[in-house]
Amino acid sequence: MLEIDNLHAKVAEDDTEILRGLSLKVGPGEVHAIMGPNGSGKSTLSYILAGKEDYDVTDGSITYKGEDLLEMEPDERAAAGVFLAFQYPIEIPGVGTMTFLKTAMNAQRRARGEPELTTPDFMRQVRELAGALNITPDMLKRPLNVGFSGGEKKRNEILQMALLAPSLCVMDETDSGLDIDALRIVADGVNRMRSPERSIIVITHYQRLLEYIVPDHVHVMSRGRIVKSGGRELALELEENGYAEYVEAA
Amino acid sequence: MMAGAERTRTRTRAEEALARNFAALASDDAVHEMRSQAFDAFMEKGLPHRRVEDWKYTDLRALMSDAPPPASPASPQAAEEALARADVFAGIDRARIVFVNGQFLPALSDLKGLEEDVEFASFGRFLAGGGALLVATDQADEAEAPVLALNGAFVTDGAVLRIREGAKLARPLEIVTVYAGAEPGLQTLRHQVSVGDGAEAVILQSYVGPDDVAYHTNAVTDVRIGKGAKVKWVKAQEEGNKAVHLGLDLPRVDADAVFDPFLFAAGSAVARAEIRLIFDGEGASAGIRGATIARGRQHLDTTLIVDHAVPECTSQEFFKAAIDDEAKGVFQGRINVWRDAQKTEGKMMSQALLLSESAEFDNKPELEIFADDVVCGHGATCGQIDEEMLFFMRSRGVPMEEAERLLVHAFLAEAIEEIADEDVIEALEARTRRWLSLASEVR
Secondary structure, eight states: OEEEEEEEEEETTTOOEEEEEEEEEEOTTOEEEEEOOTTSSHHHHHHHHHTOTTEEEEEEEEEETTEEGGGSOHHHHHHTTEEEEOSSOOOEEEEEHHHHHHHHHHHHHHHTTOOOOOHHHHHHHHHHHHHHTTOOHHHHHSEETTTOOHHHHHHHHHHHHHHHOOSEEEEESTTTTOOHHHHHHHHHHHHHTOBTTBEEEEEESSSHHHHHSOOSEEEEEETTEEEEEEOHHHHHHHHHHOSHHHHHHO | OHHHHHHHOOOOHHHHHHHHHHHTTOOOSHHHHHHHHHHHHHHHHOSOOTTSGGGTTOOHHHHOOOOOOBOOOOOHHHHHHHHTTOOTTTTSOOEEEEEETTEEOGGGOBOTTOTTTEEEEEHHHHHHTTOOOOOOOSSOOTTTOHHHHHHHHHOOBOEEEEEOTTOBOSSOEEEEEEOOSSSOOEEEEEEEEEEOTTOEEEEEEEEEOOTTOOOEEEEEEEEEEOTTOEEEEEEEEEOOTTOEEEEEEEEEEOTTOEEEEEEEEOOOSEEEEEEEEEEOSTTOEEEEEEEEEEOTTOEEEEEEEEEEOSSSOEEEEEEEEEEOTTOEEEEEEEEEEOTTOTTOEEEEEEEEEEOSTTOEEEEEEEEEEOOSSOEEEEEEEEEOOOHHHHHHHHHTTOOHHHHHHHHHHHHHHHHHTTSSOHHHHHHHHHHHHHHTTOOOOOO
């Protein structure tokens, strides 16, 4: 599904190097957790996967479904099945949530050469998925994320993920700002999407989320590289001992 | 030196054409006498140019390359076909007064249901009868206002409307101005709208015409808003892409009235929409708003002058413009607060979005305050599309250009949504989506 090889990247504006030789392989159906201290480059990795232009990749490669991901525009990546759930979903005043969802779905369908959804079909899909995420019709009527609480924004991200049905989900600190009930709703939403054809990368600082979204693999990231990989137990170990040894080791 | 040079300067091609066109109107009736005075007043200074402060950013000597002769009447069939384009308010049940090529066409108009409340006559009938209706208003005079002077010289028709005291119009009233035909021509209209005390009305205006025809529109409107009246005044300027549109609205707003104009501008090669508003009585308010979309090499100018001559009036101006390609937008807003106009509230905000490297926007907000107990402020911004929003939308699969257009729509909608009328909001939002080639809204 995804193969990152020796990735080096820096902030385009000031040349600060953030990723220093990161390698990662994610197979179909796998759930990987990437954990690490603040500043280790976790969010940068997620932005580079989604195609944000604020970073320059100076070395290495990212191959997604056999293609060079770095050659693709952000919207092409999305149409090819890459989805980033943002740590801080953006408020977009004046763009209705429903209008945005339909625009995004149909843009992806057009890009893949599929017929566009009719409004009734679209509405039906939204209604089916929104209910389980506790997203009210009233929220859907508002402009995208405007006036949404932190938890509502995160649930809205999961709704978009479910509607767009990506092959690779990258979830950047999805648990931040969630209380325990919201965390459960979000985690259930993600778990419903687990499938043999879909890979999920969960980026998180805390182990807590991984009690709800149980990963197949856990990686520790520090100073722009993956410094240790293991199974579920690695997350528990981190919870116990903290990141100190990895920060020093890197 | 300058003054001497000014007197002997050579006329521009457009001014020569205007002089020829005016000479061809020669007649010995009383109306022509007034036309001549107006035209002489115009020729005294000629087309306004960048050294005339009010026209600094809209130099008509440079922008108006020619002046077409007065338009020929359109055939009934051509008129009807051209009218089909005037569908911006099609979703609203409204009465219509239709002018095609500068002439009132009763067969295409419809005032049903308003007979009790509205008196209407065509200005053309007064002109034909030699009626002396070309009175100068207090807000402008022909010596300093070239649009008014040219209007006085070439006017052919217009709507003379009286809305009865206390009337609540059952449906909005639309004044439709249509250009028909493939030959360039000039249409010149003078409207006089008087809204009685306590009356309530929604008055819509739409301007349409064919693309690729260099026709000109000149429309001057005198507006009297009676005491306590409530009027929404919405203008949709969607002229053809080669048109020159010069509009001048001269509203006087009496005590406790609420007058809310909205200026939507997307058409024309060169357009200026000017409003000069005077508060005549205390406690009145005006919310003047607008949205402009300029592309290609369009030059779209909005100029507002609000005069607070009496105390305790409120004016709010809120304008948004999205400028793309090599287009140019101009916003000039001036709020004058005279010495006696205590307790005035005046707020002005103009925001522009520049969508290309060569797009240009000139933003000139001005406050002139002679009273000491007032709350006034203005702001002006000029920026680009938010990169973070753009990336968010692209990361969901929306291509760059479509994401940009969605954000432009959102930007303009913030002004449109200030109109306190759901039907008008819906009509103008849908129109904005159409100008931006966006699919319709999902609700």
